[in-house]
Amino acid sequence: MRFAFFGDVIGRSGRESVADHLPALRRRLGLEFVVINAENAAAGFGITENTARELFDSGADCLTLGNHAWDQKEALTYIIREPRLVRPLNYPALTYAPGRGAQMFETDAGRRVLVINLLGRVHMDALDDPFSSVDRELEACPLGSAADAVIIDMHAEATSEKMAMGHFCDGRASLVVGTHTHVPTADAQILTGGTAYQTDAGACADYDSVIGNQKEEPLRRFTTRISGGRYKPAEGPATLCGVFVETDDATGLARRIEPIRIGGRLSQTVPSLETVAGE
Structure with a gap:
């Protein structure tokens, strides 16, 4: 089975x-299922029905979703x-x-995909233990029997917490991927038990920014410690x-x-994706 996960969509950009790239990617890569983190899709904060419908x-x-x-x-x-x-x-x-x-x-081909969203606790909202929560779900719906694929979005601040979740779920999930920090990491790998892992998928955002926000307000707060207004999504490509x-499949x-990075400032050629498309 082929599927894709895309990191935090930030604002209109x-x-x-x-909208510009996903339809062609689905065809070119033969994607059967697509998950997108959309907790920043509505002007950088949360999601609305209209923005969800666009995606x-x-x-x-x-x-x-996540903390927003x-x-x-x-x-x-x-x-x-x-x-x-x-x-x-x-x-x-x-x-x-x-x-x-x-x-x-259930995909059009009849395969069952379980999607789980978790929120980390290190420097984040005070929620229940994500490890015990995901353990219950994975015990109730085992990969390979009750589910053909299990995709886990670990929305967390600390890379160590994301990595720990990857190893905790190794062999029981198809993919554990981090979101929230908006910067794509270079550690895409398959863990020893067979679970695909990346610490952060990155954001679908304008990278001429501070993690997807227009630069002026974050710079003001870092240099003066005084807020001048709300964060606003960067609006470039x-x-x-x-x-x-x-x-x-078994x-x-x-x-x-x-990794997938297309368009904007971080666009790169990924030959292995072209190989997949040609298979």
Whole structure:
């Protein structure tokens, strides 16, 4: 099975990069399933029904969220109506968080894909333990029997926490990929148990920026410690950042993982992707 995961879509520029590149990528790479982290899709903060619809229309099968899940209040009701929207799984048990943190999908070819969204706890919101939360889901829906693929979005600040999650889920998930820090890491690999892993997928954003935001306000705050206003998404051409994964049909474990970076300032040629397309 071939699928792709794309990192945090930031504002209009990020949404446009998805619309410009994803339809052709789906055809060229033979993608059966696409997951996009969309928690920054609406002007850099949260998601709305309209922005979600843009991403679905561009070819996304599932949208994951993160610490900005509820910045746009309409998301609280939209997520109840939209099963393709997945929020962090590890909200405290006594907290009413609408929607779902894990969702099973069926592709057009009849394969079952479990998507899980987790929120880290290091320098992040005080949620429940993501490790025990994901362990319960993986025990209830084993890869290779109940699911043909398992995709885990670990939305976290600390690289160590993301790496620990990758090893914790190794052999039980097709892909563990980090989001939230918006900078694509160079460590795409298949772990010893067969799980594809990358510490951060990067953002679908204009990289003439500070992690996707216009430079002026972050620079002001760093140099003067005084806020001059809200962060605003950078509006130049965005780079579409993510990962491509191919799995073994029998086990659901990864056979290959390759980074994807198309358009904007980080665009690069990835020969292995061209090889995949020609297979």
